[in-house]
Amino acid sequence: MAEVLxxxxxxxxxxxxxxxEELSLEINDGELFVMLGPSGCGKTTTLRCIAGLExxxxxxxxxxxxxxxxxxxxxxxxxxxxxxxxLYPHLSVxxxxxxxxxxxxxPESEVEERVAEAARMLQLEPYLTRKPSKLSGxxxxxxxxxxxxxxxxxxxxxDEPLTNLDAELRADMRAEVKHLQQRLGATMVxxxxxxxxxxxxxxxxxxxxxxxxxxxxxxxxVYNRPATLFAARFIGSPPMNLIEAEVTNGHLTAAxxxxxxxxxxxxxxxxxxxxxxxxxxxxxxxxxGVKGRVVSKEAxxxxxxxxxxxxxxxxxxxxxxxxxxxxxxxxxxxxxxAAPPAYDPTSEKVVSAP
Amino acid sequence: xxxxxxxxxxxxKGIAGETVDPPVRRERKFGSGVEILLLTIFMxxxxxxxxxxxxxxxxxxxxxxxxxxKVFSFSPTLDHFQNVFSSDSPVFxxxxxxxxxxxxxxxxxxxxxxxxxxxYSRFTLKAxxxxxxxxxxxxxxxxxxxxxxVFLMFRDLSLLDTRLGLVLVYAAFNxxxxxxxxxxxxxxxxxxxxEAAMLDGFSRFEAFWRVTMPLLIPGIAATAVFAxxxxxxxxxxxxxxxxxxxxxxxxxxxAGLIGGTxxxxxxxxxxxxxxxxxxxxxxxxxxxxxVAGVTLGAVRR
Ligand SMILES: Nc1ncnc2c1ncn2[C@@H]1O[C@H](COP(=O)(O)OP(=O)(O)OP(=O)(O)O)[C@@H](O)[C@H]1O
Ligand SMILES: [Mg+2]
Numbered sequence: 001m002a003e004v005l006x007x008x009x010x011x012x013x014x015x016x017x018x019x020x021e022e023l024s025l026e027i028n029d030g031e032l033f034v035m036l037g038p039s040g041c042g043k044t045t046t047l048r049c050i051a052g053l054e055x056x057x058x059x060x061x062x063x064x065x066x067x068x069x070x071x072x073x074x075x076x077x078x079x080x081x082x083x084x085x086x087l088y089p090h091l092s093v094x095x096x097x098x099x100x101x102x103x104x105x106x107p108e109s110e111v112e113e114r115v116a117e118a119a120r121m122l123q124l125e126p127y128l129t130r131k132p133s134k135l136s137g138x139x140x141x142x143x144x145x146x147x148x149x150x151x152x153x154x155x156x157x158x159d160e161p162l163t164n165l166d167a168e169l170r171a172d173m174r175a176e177v178k179h180l181q182q183r184l185g186a187t188m189v190x191x192x193x194x195x196x197x198x199x200x201x202x203x204x205x206x207x208x209x210x211x212x213x214x215x216x217x218x219x220x221x222v223y224n225r226p227a228t229l230f231a232a233r234f235i236g237s238p239p240m241n242l243i244e245a246e247v248t249n250g251h252l253t254a255a256x257x258x259x260x261x262x263x264x265x266x267x268x269x270x271x272x273x274x275x276x277x278x279x280x281x282x283x284x285x286x287x288x289g290v291k292g293r294v295v296s297k298e299a300x301x302x303x304x305x306x307x308x309x310x311x312x313x314x315x316x317x318x319x320x321x322x323x324x325x326x327x328x329x330x331x332x333x334x335x336x337x338a339a340p341p342a343y344d345p346t347s348e349k350v351v352s353a354p
Numbered sequence: 355x356x357x358x359x360x361x362x363x364x365x366x367k368g369i370a371g372e373t374v375d376p377p378v379r380r381e382r383k384f385g386s387g388v389e390i391l392l393l394t395i396f397m398x399x400x401x402x403x404x405x406x407x408x409x410x411x412x413x414x415x416x417x418x419x420x421x422x423x424k425v426f427s428f429s430p431t432l433d434h435f436q437n438v439f440s441s442d443s444p445v446f447x448x449x450x451x452x453x454x455x456x457x458x459x460x461x462x463x464x465x466x467x468x469x470x471x472x473x474y475s476r477f478t479l480k481a482x483x484x485x486x487x488x489x490x491x492x493x494x495x496x497x498x499x500x501x502x503x504v505f506l507m508f509r510d511l512s513l514l515d516t517r518l519g520l521v522l523v524y525a526a527f528n529x530x531x532x533x534x535x536x537x538x539x540x541x542x543x544x545x546x547x548x549e550a551a552m553l554d555g556f557s558r559f560e561a562f563w564r565v566t567m568p569l570l571i572p573g574i575a576a577t578a579v580f581a582x583x584x585x586x587x588x589x590x591x592x593x594x595x596x597x598x599x600x601x602x603x604x605x606x607x608x609a610g611l612i613g614g615t616x617x618x619x620x621x622x623x624x625x626x627x628x629x630x631x632x633x634x635x636x637x638x639x640x641x642x643x644x645v646a647g648v649t650l651g652a653v654r655r
Binding site: 014051052053072073074076078079080082084086088089090099100103104147151 | 478544546547549550551552553554555556557558560565568569
């Protein structure tokens, strides 16, 4: 295992499309590093540059102590799991997993041993003689993982490996990937556009947008203090309430006199956008807070999400399942808990002190 | 990109371009006697020449010239077929030459065409569309148009009356077709297979050879059969470029039987029948892929 370093990566395709503007990442040895971003933001392109399937226009990529620019994919000692698995259809499960070892001309006994080990870890033993097309999606995914791990590569690259699975299986496989990564102590770069997956898996998350890095940090850091409005909109389900407010006497005051605890580092009179998580608001029948009207509610079992219309806009409010408000009911909304991050409306970057 | 998804059925057989069997046609009662009558007439008209030729090949020489013609009441003989294969027969050499020429030209076209098609399918090339169109456009040219220049060229290179010359011409004619048809098949195989193999430790070419190639075999077979049939049937170049009875191919050898004072029609018919058999057999063997190949090569998604 080794660390992966991406320095000032820039990638433009021959047709002029710029897929990666400028990207620098430092992925530590043994880390599960998640790249998160919307479709078309350059995640796959970055992975393919690391793998050597695509040549970077400029910048430097290091794997371990080695600068890999100009090295062929086969010389980089990296394993990649593709979104559509790319299992060789003409080979059995066993031969699929043995393929990288055969490429390296390993002795037959070692091949047998490593494949058996991988099959045991991934519970693929009953399927070894089958062809990939005779497997379910989850099983195919496990074979792809098996093929990646038999070789003990320097790093794993995973390109949205779970997108093709149904929700339940995806949660299972997510746990399995994490478990496997920890057991192997593997350096893993994991690409996804699903923020739940990113939060659940990542040691660190890099949020990307249009070929640029928006934010880099541990999942809770990213969740609590998104660095930009883009990240704020992307992380969390439902996402943050972005509320236009002005710094007044020790408070952020929004339309309708909604008062939000002010974070540090702002000046009086400054106009900001406060990013308040749904759990940072609370609804009550009457009393303190601003007036609002319940527009809709989503009962999720353990909690209920209320959408409340106030003068300052539509708010998502997360309440315990015991909270009972009906649609169209007039309620009071107020802010509770810690001070939220505040953003500058023009630069869209966080301006409050952490 | 939806093309990355491997369709269930396709991956099942592990074969590019394999199509699902067409739905079984339901039994249908023939509507009317008129329909049957029309179809019978149609069939007789269509098959008459073939049947007539087969009969001629099987009749004794005196029965061939019988007036009125003996359609049913003749005693069949295999003498003419025996003559076709006898060592002093003028057409037997032609068949041997045809096998050699068709075989080698197909081999050359396939060996050159498959990698070319792979390159066109996988790499970004300058003006790729124009190049492909140019390649295809060489097929628009009727052989008669180029036969004179080729003749002159071959005379200078002393390739006239040689099988090598014919092999080269047929290979050149089959190459564009091979490239186009194979490109269709290769486009069907996701590039990810090769990329995965490259990451697994193989070079680009090894990845092609080990992963894509096995999936292409049915496609290659279909393409090769097309090329084979073209070379086997080709007449214009054959008759213009070769006059030597030792090196000419079957079509011109059979044509050579006609002329002179007496024509052995039995031998002509038997030769023609023999000539038709290999094509029918091959076409039958790969019929499923032929249809798939033609549609794949022609229809861009
Ligand atoms: N071979 C190519 N030629 C030209 N442009 C390309 C090529 N591959 C990707 N692009 C463009 O580069 C941009 C980034 O693509 P990329 O595949 O990296 O996105 P992504 O983040 O992986 O998206 P997704 O979540 O949809 O997979 C896109 O705008 C895409 O259209
Ligand atoms: Mg992608």
